[in-house]
Amino acid sequence: xxxxxxxxxxxxxxxxxxxxxxxxxxxxxxxxxxxxxxxxxxxxxxxxxxxxxxxxxxxxxxxxxxxxxxxxxxxxxxxxxxxxxxxxxxxxxxxxxxxxxxxxxxxxxxxxxxxxxxxxxxxxxxxxxxxxxxxxxxxxxxxxxxxxxxxxxxxxxxxxxxxxxxxxxxxxxxxxxxxxxxxxxxxxxxxxxxxxxxxxxxxxxxxxxxxxxxxxxxxxxxxxxxxxxxxxxxxxxxxxxxxxxxxxxxxxxxxxxxxxxxxxxxxxxxxxxxxxxxxxxxxxxxxxxxxxxxxxxxxxxxxxxxxxxxxxxxxxxxxxxxxxxxxxxxxxxxxxxxxxxxxxxxxxxxxxxxxxxxxxxxxxxxxxxxxxxxxxxxxxxxxxxxxxxxxxxxxxxxxxxxxxxxxxxxxxxxxxxxxxxxxxxxxxxxxxxxxxxxxxxxxxxx
Ligand SMILES: [Fe+2]
Ligand SMILES: [Zn+2]
Numbered sequence: 001x002x003x004x005x006x007x008x009x010x011x012x013x014x015x016x017x018x019x020x021x022x023x024x025x026x027x028x029x030x031x032x033x034x035x036x037x038x039x040x041x042x043x044x045x046x047x048x049x050x051x052x053x054x055x056x057x058x059x060x061x062x063x064x065x066x067x068x069x070x071x072x073x074x075x076x077x078x079x080x081x082x083x084x085x086x087x088x089x090x091x092x093x094x095x096x097x098x099x100x101x102x103x104x105x106x107x108x109x110x111x112x113x114x115x116x117x118x119x120x121x122x123x124x125x126x127x128x129x130x131x132x133x134x135x136x137x138x139x140x141x142x143x144x145x146x147x148x149x150x151x152x153x154x155x156x157x158x159x160x161x162x163x164x165x166x167x168x169x170x171x172x173x174x175x176x177x178x179x180x181x182x183x184x185x186x187x188x189x190x191x192x193x194x195x196x197x198x199x200x201x202x203x204x205x206x207x208x209x210x211x212x213x214x215x216x217x218x219x220x221x222x223x224x225x226x227x228x229x230x231x232x233x234x235x236x237x238x239x240x241x242x243x244x245x246x247x248x249x250x251x252x253x254x255x256x257x258x259x260x261x262x263x264x265x266x267x268x269x270x271x272x273x274x275x276x277x278x279x280x281x282x283x284x285x286x287x288x289x290x291x292x293x294x295x296x297x298x299x300x301x302x303x304x305x306x307x308x309x310x311x312x313x314x315x316x317x318x319x320x321x322x323x324x325x326x327x328x329x330x331x332x333x334x335x336x337x338x339x340x341x342x343x344x345x346x347x348x349x350x351x352x353x354x355x356x357x358x359x360x361x362x363x364x365x366x367x368x369x370x371x372x373x374x375x376x377x378x379x380x381x382x383x384x385x386x387x388x389x390x391x392x393x394x395x396x397x398x399x400x401x402x403x404x405x406x407x408x409x410x411x412x413x414x415x416x417x418x419x420x421x422x423x424x425x426x427x428x429x430x431x432x433x434x435x436x437x438x439x440x441x442x443x444x445x446x
Contacts, residue, residue, distance in 0.1 A: 036128040038107040043098070050101055052110070052127060060131040067112055068092050070130055071120040132435055151386075152186050153277035159370035164191040167201070167379075171208050178425055180381075181209065181418040184254065188274060188383035195258065195377045202258050202379070202407045210413035213252045215245065216311035223257075223404040225396060230304040232336055236402075238393035241273055241363055244384050244408070246332040247300035247313040253411030255384045259374035261403040267394030268402050269373040270380060275331035275388050278362045279320050285362075289355035294320045296352060298332070299339040316342055319359070330385040333363070363388060374404070385411070 040053040050067065053059040069088045071077065076086040086092070100113040110127060112120040122130075163183035169176040170192065183190045195201050202220050206212040212219050226234040233239060245251055262268055283290040298319055303312040321330040344352045362368060371392065374380060382389065394402065421427075 036124040038103050038110065038124055038127075041101060041103045041110065043101055045097060048095070048097065050098075050110075050112075054128075055107070060127075061134075062127070062130075062132070064096055064098060065092065065094060066130075066132070067098075067120060067122070068096050068114065070122070071118070072122060072126065073118075073120065075118075076120075130435065150186070151188070151276065153280065154187065154274050155277060155368050156366060156370045158187070158274075159372065162189065162191045162372065163187055164193055167192050167195040167205065170205065174421055175425060177208065178418070178421040178427070181414055181421065184381060184383060184414065185418060188276075188387040189272065190381050191372075192379040192381060193377065195379055197260050197376055199405075202256050202405050205256070205379075206407065206409055209409060209417050211409075213408040213410050213413075215248070215252065215408060216308060216313065217306045218308060220405050220407040223406050224261075224402060230306060233391075236267075236394050236396055239391040240335050241271055241369070241388040241390040242334045242336065243275075243330075243332055243388055244334075246298075246317065246334045247302050247315040247337055249315050250410070251315075251317075251330070251332070251384070252408035253383065253385050254381065254409040254414055255389070256379055256381045256407045256409065257374070257389075258379040258405040258407075259376055259403075260405060261401055262374060262376055263394045263396075263402040264400045265395065265397055267392045269371040269392045271369055271371055271390040271392070272380075272382070273363050273369045273388045274386065275333065275363065276328050276386050278359070278365075278368050279328055279331065281362055281368075282359050286355075286358045289358040290320070292352055292355040293359055294318055294322050296344060297342040299342055300332070300334060300337045301339050302337045319356070331388065333360070333388055383411075384408070 037055045038052050039055050039057070042051045042053070043049075044051055044061070047061070048064045049061045050064070051059055051061050065088075069084075069086070069092070071086060072079075076084070078085050096114060098112045099115050099117075100111075102111045103109070104111070108124050110122045110124070112122075114120070163179075165176055165180050165183075170180045171177075180190050180192070192205065203212060215221075223233055225236050229235050243251075244255055257270070279290070282293075296318060297316040299314065299316045301314045303310075305311070317330070317332050319332055320328060321332060323329050341349070341352050372380065380389075396402075
């Protein structure tokens with residue numbers, strides 16, 4: 001969002017502090033305080049739009065078809081599940097033109113009567129929420145945010161400040177559960193402590209949030225040194241920084257790593273990096289590498305046999321995956337299962353490797369990374385789309401082994417729970433993007 005827009009938005013909000021009480025939409029009787037009020041409305045039939053001027057003299061235009069499509073009456077919209085009932089293509093003429101457009105005296109409600117006598121009543125808050133950016137605003141808009149989520153980026157300094165919560169508290173207190181999910185959303189990781197060292201604990205936490213994600217490796221995975229390893233994970237070798245399972249079309253969003261036993265001698269520490277923070281550095285310091293890594297697909301592949309039988313998985317995605325507006329969605333760094341860069345010519349391959357080196361060197365930079373050696377009873381839960389993890393190598397001795405239990409939860413599941421809890425606890429919904437590419441308000445982290 002541009003600075004100017006942000007300033008304009010803030011002053012706008014201040015200038016509309018006058019709160020009024022009115023009815024929201026048809027068929028409801030709840031009293032609603034309106035934050036935004038209209039000063040004036042004007043029809044522009046030639047442009048097929050209604051122009052709304054707000055109390056602070058800023059204005060927005062609303063195409064007729066857009067207003068009709070967003071009717072909130074019980075015939076057109078099913079409020080209980082926020083679903084559209086109107087079948088716009090079937091039911092509405094593309095050139096529909098209101099018979100009458102009226103603003104309530106207090107400027108809190110817009111009423112539109114359509115030629116078939118259908119009435120659409122929209123309150124000012126809703127209209128503001130549904131405002132559309134102008135062509136000029138969109139051109140000016142610089143996507144300053146690195147991601148569509150509101151996040152706090154971090155480097156090695158987080159080592160002494162990892163958000164941590166007790167297992168029992170997450171399970172038994174919705175406020176703590178909310179904070180657990182919120183810190184996972186914002187920082188990309190949370191350390192869960194004081195877990196009983198027993199089977200079924202990872203699942204217990206997942207059941208609280210929603211449910212575990214099944215993969216070719218089962219519901220939960222025992223990560224210890226295996227005699228016949230089908231992954232480097234099951235050896236005692238060093239594991240370089242990576243994101244898990246990039247070869248899945250729907251890559252699991254959250255990973256849980258529960259420590260049941262830790263090697264008492266040296267090694268076995270987990271390395272952790274905020275890849276979004278590093279991507280932001282790369283974008284500034286080596287924009288060409290950033291461009292290549294966000295636009296070139298990498299093919300990932302793996303095959304083998306696990307408890308559910310044989311698997312053969314393949315998927316392709318850019319190492320730095322962006323949304324349509326150029327904001328980061330995922331970092332898919334996985335050296336082990338990377339096959340090749342797709343569609344890169346022989347002439348450009350050297351350049352592609354240079355970009356790959358440029359990012360990877362920054363990921364490994366001590367200022368960006370920290371080590372944490374999990375103690376038995378600790379579980380690190382992290383955003384598999386954002387936080388890369390690795391492991392220091394270790395040597396198995398008579399003194400003891402190392403055993404972790406790993407599992408996944410999809411972001412859809414966790415994000416839904418976060419939103420449900422946020423609403424229940426009066427914190428509001430999880431951050432969402434609106435039609436202006438603005439990320440709507442998100443609660444602050446306590
Ligand atoms: Fe991993
Ligand atoms: Zn309607």
